[in-house]
Amino acid sequence: MSDKAKTSRPKARVAKGFRDIDADEIRGVRAMLATIQRVYESYGFEPVEQPFIEYTDALGKFLPDQDRPNAGVFSFQDDDEQWLSLRYDLTAPLARYVAENHLKLPTPFRSYRQGWVFRNEKPGPGRFRQFMQFDADTVGSSSPAADAEVCMMAADTMEALGIARGSYVLKANSRKILDGALQAIGLGGDENAARRLTVLRAMDKLDKLGLVGVKLLLGAGRKDESGDFTKGAELNDEQAAQVMVLLENPFDALRSSDKAAAFRANEIFASGLNELSAMQVIFDAAGYGADRVKVDPSVVRGLEYYTGAVFECELLMETKDEDGNTVRFGSVGGGGRYDDLVARFTGQQTPATGFSIGVSRLYSALKLVGKAATQDTLAPVIVTVMDKDRQGDYWKFVQLLRTAGIRAEMFIGTGNMGKQMKYADKRGAPLVVIQGGDEKAKGEVQIKDLRLGAELAANITSHEEYASQRLAQVSVPEAQMVEQVKKMLG
Incomplete structure (x- = not known):
């Protein structure tokens, strides 16, 4: 048996009498x-x-x-x-x-x-x-x-x-x-x-x-x-x-x-x-x-x-x-x-x-009894990374959104577009911002409304119908990104 196999790992558990808070x-x-x-x-x-x-x-x-x-x-x-x-x-x-x-x-x-x-x-x-x-x-x-x-x-x-x-x-x-x-x-x-x-x-x-x-x-x-x-x-x-x-x-x-x-x-x-x-x-x-x-x-x-x-x-x-x-x-x-x-x-x-x-x-x-105080905090808008060599552009998008008072983050993990969208779903992100090479050439960004997309998808009955539609997704010039994000959030 290898030394690696003998390694004793701690059990992931919260101490008795304590708890994690979400x-x-x-x-x-x-x-x-x-x-x-x-x-x-x-x-x-x-x-x-x-x-x-x-x-x-x-x-x-x-x-x-x-x-x-x-x-x-x-x-x-x-x-x-x-x-x-x-x-x-x-x-x-x-x-x-x-x-x-x-x-x-x-x-x-x-x-x-x-x-x-x-x-x-x-x-x-x-x-x-x-x-x-x-x-x-x-x-x-x-x-x-x-x-x-x-x-x-x-x-x-x-x-x-x-x-x-x-x-x-x-x-x-x-x-x-x-x-x-x-x-x-x-x-x-x-x-x-x-x-x-x-x-x-x-x-x-x-x-x-x-x-x-x-x-x-x-x-x-x-x-x-x-x-x-x-x-x-x-x-x-x-x-x-x-x-x-x-x-x-x-x-x-x-x-x-x-x-x-x-x-x-x-x-x-x-x-x-x-x-x-x-x-x-x-x-x-x-x-x-x-x-x-x-x-x-x-x-x-x-x-x-x-x-x-x-x-x-x-x-x-x-x-x-x-x-x-x-x-x-x-x-x-x-x-x-x-x-x-x-x-x-x-x-x-x-x-x-x-x-x-x-x-x-x-x-x-x-x-x-439904009287708990709440702070309505919207999950951040996710700026996806289509081209790794253009992360500086994506950071600029994030900063523009934050300057406008919008919670935003750039995806800093590893993975293709599918994994990034799964991440956005887990985060509860209301919107994602997408810009690939084609959008960059046109000076545009794609903004996808994940909440509206989920609602529309629930009414689609076939895979062909789903594939034929770009659900709740709009394309706007880069200069209008912040304005469009605000409009979609509102």
């Missing part, structure tokens, strides 16, 4: 991002970018859905044996940036940023290890107005993207409501941290499991349809009933109902209640009714660094997937207040609040 999605996402940017800038937010890679210790323990530090990220060591990690979100790098530059930044500092984030987690359907986020944050303001503004901006963004009012809702809650309530039922202190987390995870499953399913998870546990058992928080009946008060009652009931009296006696809960009430006043005054933004005590956000208000944007419309099943999109973004994150670097508490959009998830949802 031109249509790239252009569509760009258009969507431009819309989001316009809304954010109309609120006075300014763009800023941080690098993909941060020192691992700058990320801290605030990792998504993880109970141990530095898990869930892609990390490596540099030449100085310093640990570096790919960012897992856009908030931790922003906190580092503000801490490093706080003396020269305005207070509050209002910024937005978009980019890829990376999570070293088990991938699944619709769950990737690389995805894009678009964030907006206000750092340096403890006012509930900052939280309310972020919520209203998120609502305006949904409508700017074509999502009708009533087809989305921005829900707001507070971790103080949740933390205070759990403290009030006897789950305060470090010794109950694991049980509190189990309770919050159970509450977060309300949309999927309903009230009955959540109540089971607050108790001993729940067995699903497959027979798998999920251990619960093991609350007693009285504790579980108190937690269910948060899920079964609207916000106004928490402010006045006897059922929530024990909660209101808790200082942390009362603080969260006051902040949400102040936000509600702003929503009402600004005309953001419950059909757009509403306070919802059932909202739970997973990241550990939230210290106050939390938000979630949910799409309410339904559609069908490829298998004909009804799909409800659910959350496409969220955020909240994180007053302790910058303090990790400075030692001083710095109030901050922000909102993050899951770009890929939102784009997929918009595409399924």
Whole structure:
């Protein structure tokens, strides 16, 4: 066996949890991002970018859905044996940036940023290890107005993207409501941290499991349809009933109902209640009714660094997937207040609040309901190469078209006219420009409309009829090429 036969070749495959993205999605996402940017800038937010890679210790323990530090990220060591990690979100790098530059930044500092984030987690359907986020944050303001503004901006963004009012809702809650309530039922202190987390995870499953399913998870546990058992928080009946008060009652009931009296006696809960009430006043005054933004005590956000208000944007419309099943999109973004994150670097508490959009998830949802932003980009006109020794002439044609604002390219591969036409078809080219020796002698070019040609060819029934016609092809003087191309494209 020859050495060549023994050569080991890599398998062409995309890494697990990652994906390739085609031109249509790239252009569509760009258009969507431009819309989001316009809304954010109309609120006075300014763009800023941080690098993909941060020192691992700058990320801290605030990792998504993880109970141990530095898990869930892609990390490596540099030449100085310093640990570096790919960012897992856009908030931790922003906190580092503000801490490093706080003396020269305005207070509050209002910024937005978009980019890829990376999570070293088990991938699944619709769950990737690389995805894009678009964030907006206000750092340096403890006012509930900052939280309310972020919520209203998120609502305006949904409508700017074509999502009708009533087809989305921005829900707001507070971790103080949740933390205070759990403290009030006897789950305060470090010794109950694991049980509190189990309770919050159970509450977060309300949309999927309903009230009955959540109540089971607050108790001993729940067995699903497959027979798998999920251990619960093991609350007693009285504790579980108190937690269910948060899920079964609207916000106004928490402010006045006897059922929530024990909660209101808790200082942390009362603080969260006051902040949400102040936000509600702003929503009402600004005309953001419950059909757009509403306070919802059932909202739970997973990241550990939230210290106050939390938000979630949910799409309410339904559609069908490829298998004909009804799909409800659910959350496409969220955020909240994180007053302790910058303090990790400075030692001083710095109030901050922000909102993050899951770009890929939102784009997929918009595409399924026909609301995806689009950028109509016509494929280029192809200038074919009939005579290899006249490539300079063909380049001049291309430059004339480009100067006139028309996308154009010269065929730079190898192959006869048949291969060049196949290439043009694969590119989706609307037109091809042809000039052989005969056309050159006459000072003319042939322009073929591939789209019209395909339509006409569909109505031809015989090979002889096809061969006898030059479908959608015209001959014009070289000087009229650009004008004719524009006319045929129009």
